[in-house]
Amino acid sequence: MITRRELLQYGVGAGALLVLPGGMRSAIASPGGKLTKYVEPLPLPGAGMVVATPDRADHYSFTQTQIARQLHPELPPTPLWAYDDGSGLVGQAGSFGMAVVAQSGTPLEIDFTHALPATYPAWLPVDTRETPLGKQVRLMTHLHGGFVDAASDGNPWIRPTGFGPGETQTVTYSNQLPQMPASLLWFHDHGLGTTRLNVVAGLAAAYILRDEFDTGAEPNPIGIPGGAYEIPLVIQDRQFNPDGTFLYPTSDIPGVVWIGEYFGDVMLVNGKVWPFLDVEPRLYRFRVLNGCNARILNLDLGGAPMWQIGAEGGLWDRPVPLTQLVLAPAERADVLIDFSRLAGAVLPMKNLRPPRPVATPAPPLTQVMQVRVAPTVSQPGPTSIPASLPGRAARIPGPLAATRYITLNEIAAGTASWVLLLNGDDFEKPPTETPQIGTVEDWVYVNLTADTHPMHTHLITVQVIGRTPFDVDAYQAIYGRATGVPGGIDPTPFATGPMVAAEPTERGFKDTVKVNPGYFTTVRARYDLPEGVITPQTYVYHCHILEHEDNDMMRPFTIMP
């Protein structure tokens, strides 16, 4: 019997026609891998990425609409789904082309109006077992990292059928402090059972929060690079059909369309295929988002010295030196990078295999982009790394009101019943996680699968406490059922070693945490609500591998009085 891992290691993106037993049909003459690398410049805000224009004070109106863009000169134009701020998106060069820039502490209201086709085109293969309304395009925009009321969250529990053509989703983003400090968030579609397809089609955008310290300009009170020296990097892997449409493979299991993970054979950065970036030999700020559906990145920036200064929950209290940058889908890193001793160099940005205990079935995809360092500097900017930062380390004081044990299970892989479940429960089952407002809880993610799952909780950010190795087989042998191990069973008696403390790169608050196989991972959060929002409020938590989230690794949780 071939295992899922063995089956998946045969090449998605190998360029050959492969029909795999129980797995996926893939790489149907995908032309992507043959595209010439480093031909086009990286799109940047105001130069290939649109900085959204409000239609009145603190209010934006977006329509979700289909456009077409050439993502590489050797490809035909690719049909894309995009957020149009009313500009018509003439300034969007690639498949990731929109950024909202907002102020911490100032709430925003946004309308999202569905102006896409009523039904899915053939290049986006829907598995109608997972969708509430068949092949209808139903949209739901979620602000990832937003501290907002449940009705504004873009949350498929509150409105499972989402929004149809002509309908408008109206949201209020609190941008409230301290939960929403200066940071890089993103908004993306969260349609029930179709998140993986809507995001591949292009429905994802940046949301940058500023404050009086992190102004985005240079100079600034923090003493970090700004202006043209602050570079957002949104990394997404994709496959292409010869006609320019995105290739999203389908399963060859009878009755199944859904595949376990989507891996591309081409890397896009800010929506362009394998771009290049011209820099000066000085200090830069890179703001990196892993926007892949399923690929865990391990970025190597060509030997330039790096310091991480923040993550999903904003800036830290001090910089941390980095040698590699391992980011699972939806994780973000705020990084200072020093090119000052690399004048004239041409540096590859590479994606290497993530180190253990991170585990992923992804086939390799090594090249990301190219960084070309000019011989001279036009504007020197800051020349040293600040000793301290105006942000925070994550340290949540007790007492603990509850500890919840949440299991991650993969059931019947490679069959028509293949599903990923939290606590052995479907998404539709009523909430079982019900923290009381204002209390602190530990959530312990007990991974019973072979791979890393990036677990994301809406509304809150967490402090990573640590990861404890344990005997998965023994735990499962005692408590396993047909749908996996139910929630609520403490794995501590099965520990095989002491807890490994949070990584240095987990210094601050996080909204997405790597839950590695062979370990249980403990995260701590305070379950507050935005000012004026009354209990109960229901949100969701899920794996941010979008294929897993769609089938069915997502559950509601309710904040109770």
Ligand SMILES: [Cu+2]
């Ligand atoms: Cu997962």
